[in-house]
Amino acid sequence: MLLQLSAVANFSRLLQMDRDKDIGYSLLTPEDFDQVTTFIDEDFLTREPLNLGAHPRNLGAHSTASSASGATGWYLTKCLASGVSFGARDFKTGALVGARLAYIKTKTDLADEESADEKKTELESRGLSVIEEVGSKVNLFQDPDVEKVLYMYLLSVRRDFCNRGIGTKLVQMTTERGKELGCQLAFATITNMLSGRIFLGLGYETRYTLDMSTPEGDRGFDLSAMEGNTMVQVMTKRLG
Structure with missing residues (x-):
């Protein structure tokens, strides 16, 4: 009980950060689904390197189906119900300008995630195949004391709000919340390179790198559309 009260107190302090500025931070919940999917469609999928590189040239980035459906919609629902996803909003307009979506993963979740596999669109399958390949190179549960993993699914900040520390703050809040809820890793x-710098600055360790610009890393993506972001990396951080 004392641990729970401490976690609530720390969580409340996090939510109060930056109240005197024009950005507010809060926990994202299932009620935010529509706003989050709109934000992802407009501000994440249109810039995410694997999504851009997976697109046939003649379709363009805006041809992606809504993130409300498919495997993406399945994972968003999971993240918003997790209690470890945070958003940043512009106080003046109430608009979502940043999101750090995450969920808690355990050893028993593998069967559950098969449901997401069944919902993948063709485009999602291309990008997710790389994510899954790279992720499989690191055994999250190799240490016997790791039972719960904070799985960072998606980080995005609206382009006109970049370089204000929003992404860093969102990762910090999610990491702290995951630790409070018992995650060990x-x-x-x-x-993309910007996210990589954020995680390195917060003490995350690079565990594996796939360089898609090399012959060994070539997965048939259009590298010219990926704005120089040709490396996919796995990073981890011990939380306890």
């Missing part, structure tokens, strides 16, 4: 798959 945090895991993230990085597909």
Whole structure:
């Protein structure tokens, strides 16, 4: 009980951070689903390197189906119900300008995630196949004391709100919340250089790198559309 009260107290302090500025941070919940999917469609999928590289040239980035459906929609629902996903909003407009979506993963979740596999669209399958390949290179539960993993699913900040520390703050809040809820390890798959710098700065360790610009790393993606972000990395951090 004391541990729970301490966790609530720490969590409340996190939510109060930056109240005197124009950005507010809060826990994302299932009620935010529509706003989150709109944000992802407009501000994440249009810039995410694997999504851009997986697209046929003649379709363009905006041809992606809504993130409300498919495997993406399945994972978003899971993240918003997890209690470890956070959003940043502009106080003036109430608009979502950043999101750190995550969920808690255990050894028994593998069968559950088969449901997401069944929902993959063709485009999702291309990008997720790389994410899954890279992720499989690191055994999250190799240490016997690791029973719960904070699985970082998605990080995005609206372009006109970048370089204000929002992404760093969202990762910090999610990491702290995961630790309070008993996670022993945090895991993230990085597909762009900016996110990589954020995680390195917060003490995450690079465990595996796939360089898609090399013959060994070529997976048939359009590298010219990926804006120089041709490396996919796995990063982890011990939380306890």
